[in-house]
Amino acid sequence: MGSRSLKSLLLALLLAAPLASAEPGSVQGEVRISVIGADGEPRPKEDRSGVVVYLTGYTEEPPAEVALMSQANKxxxxGVLPIVAGQKVEFLNKDVVLHNVFSRSVARKFDAGKNRPGEKYVETFKKTGIIDVYCDIHEQMVATLVVVPNRAFAVTDGDGRFVLRGVPPGRYPLFAVHRRDQQSDIARTEVVVEAGRASTATLTLVETRPDDTHLDKRGKKYTPRPDYTGPDR
Known part of the structure; x- marks a missing residue:
């Protein structure tokens, strides 16, 4: 091997060494929630669970595991489910009544049709976005799917704490989103992740009073419908 080739090889090895030794980092922190009351004044919310925190900037393959969103006790x-783009979700009716899961969201429209107790409907969500999920029979049923580009996501505990693990080093946008019927905007900040180290971040959501008002799958106001409990639909 000539001296020029040897120098080129050594240079390539030196450049590759930092990449090979770079290990993932993590992001930890909390989400703070202010609730706007009827008087227009903000107050801190005690229960800060159920907020999805995720970052963007790179993509990963979805897990083979099928995520589950069940229906029980109407x-x-x-109530909020984060998944990776391309992942499947099973909507399982564990109730004793008929359900019709659907969404009219721009990010993904679907209609599971009427499912009896014990029946399930499986849907694949290929694109990122926030999807409001409802039941066409029971107006009070509301949920949110958050379809993210990678596996760096978490759902906060009651104190608003979260940890994202296995994040490649880099600078990323970091987001927090609550269940959409809580009428809060998406919180955003930036975070720098270093190899083998834990970065910290705090995000703040401003939440108005819950508003479950929505239309049925036909885009019309809900009308009273009897529950199904027998063998016939």
């Missing part, structure tokens, strides 16, 4: 569980 409510969705969980």
């Amino acid at each position: 409510a969705f569980s969980p």
Whole structure:
């Protein structure tokens, strides 16, 4: 091997060494929520659970695991569900009544149709976005899907704390989003992640009083409908 080739090889190895040794970092912190009351004054919210925190700037393959959003006691569980773009979600009716899960969101429109107790509907969500999920039979049922580009996401605990692990070193936009019926905007900041180190961040959401008002899957106001409990639809 000539001296020029040897120098080129050594230079390539030196340049590659930092990349090979760079290990993922993490992001930890809290989400603060201010609630705007009827008097227009902001007050800190005690329960800060159920906020999805995620970052963008790179993509990852979705997990093979099928995420679950069930219906029980005429409510969705969980009320907010983060998934990676391309991941499947199973909507399982664990209730004793009929449900019709649907969304009219710009990010993804779908209609599961009427599902009896024990039946399920599976949908793949290929694009990132925030998707409001409802039941066409029970107006009070509200949930949110947050479709993100990678696996660096978390859902806050009651104190608003979160940890994102396995983040490649770099500078990224960091977001926080609550269930959409809480009528809060998306909080945004930037975070710098260093190899093998934990970065910290604080995001603040301003939340008005909950508003569950929405239309049915036909774009019309809800009308009273009897619950299904028997063998016939």
